Amino acid sequence: MPTPILTFRPMGIDKISTLLARNQSHWRPISLAFGQSDFPIQEYVDLTLQAPEVEKVLGYGDISGQMSLRKKISSFYASTLGIDIPAAQILITDGATGALVLALGLLVRRGSEVIIPAVGYAAYPRIVKMFGGIPISAPLDAEFNLSPHRLRNLITAKTAAIIVNSPGNPHGNIASREMLAEIASFGIPVIFDEVYQLMTFAGDFAPSGTQLPGEHFIVNGFAKSFAVPGLRIGFVIVPSSLAEAAESMKVLLNICPNLPGQLLTERLLERSRLLLKAHRSYLGRSHKVFLAACDRYSVPVIRNSQAGFYGIILLPEGMDSMKAASILAKDYALATAPGTDFAETDPGFLRVNFTKSPQDVSEGVLRITEFLEKVNSGICDRRSRSVAKGLSRAKGD
Secondary structure, three states, X not given: OOOOOOOOOXXXXXXXXXXXXXXXXXXXXXXXXXXXXOOOHHHOOOOOOXXXXXXXXXXXXXXXXXXXXXXXXXXXXXXHHOOOOOHHHEEEEEHHHHHHHHHHHHHOXXXXXXXXXXXXXXXXXXXXXXXXOEEEEEOEOOOOOEOHHHHHOOOOOOEEEEEEEOOOOOOOOXXXXXXHHHHHOOOOOEEEEOOOOOOEXXXXXXXXXXXXXXXXXXXXXXXXXXXXXXXXXXXXXXXXXXXXXXXXXXXXXXXXXXXXXXXXXXXXXXXXXXXHHHHHHHHHHHHHHHHHHHHHOOOOEEOOOOEOOEEXXXXXXXXXXXXXXXXXXXXXXXXXXXXXXXXXXXOOEEEEEOOOOHHHHHHHHHHHHHHHHHHHHHHHHHHHHHHHXXXXXXXXX
């Protein structure tokens, strides 16, 4: 009998985008769904390619990425974190998701277990299953913190890796360096997903797995930090003992990363200090606009986000987040990301991107408010009818 074809549940965010595109309401369409910052990077760096530069990027490049870019990334870590990372351990990938695929491909075998956050990036369990592994959800507390003690209790003889995402998607919480160090000490390879590590609203960058001892993997990229997801440039830092194996596997995923994207990323890195300062300031202002809108309309929201692009709006208890997001897209012309995209069990929230224009963010929160008021009104009406029916029965007894 042939092996069943591996399939995955469709991403809710894709369905929501389709519903928004088909929307026939009187509302102006607004999308707060996808993880792309509206920071105007082109105002700070010239991203055009001249004819001589185009000629250089039409052929094949190096399997693991151009050495010039890998060296610039190495220098970037040295200047920002004081960490010396040999360029040979840095492999350029098709975005950070490509880096995740490469890291998990090196570690996972059929039947392997990979511990992932119970609320996190939707690709984690899918990639693990793609390699025949079994995702094991590590519970988070009410503020989306991992518990090293509870995580340790999930480790078995089959555990191949632990994925730690800090700052986290969708919640923006940051794990302390002490917490990361404790997890790194368990003797299990850790994949540190750090795509939002540079995107703190204020203060220092978030702690990095590069600052810890051990044979671990760092997944990162510049789509988020430089607001250029279309360039599709990510990277993985691998243990020195696995650098050769990583390159051997990478050639099976793609012959070489996007050359124009690599060239432009080098240009961005040359101005990284200015860009990151401006972008982080932009994120901090955008987060304040979002929280102010939620306060103005009394929308329940998680307030402890410290990095990234996202706000978490809490739904009434028991409400299906996919259904809520679908209604918002169809009836209110507003796209949000349903909580079901980030957890096996519906966590009961909507993720919204607060880096869009202040007008769109405020208007989006207002539409969510109107939706929730209508829902709550319906709940009250049903309760009133239920009470009236009960009283009627009581009078008849």
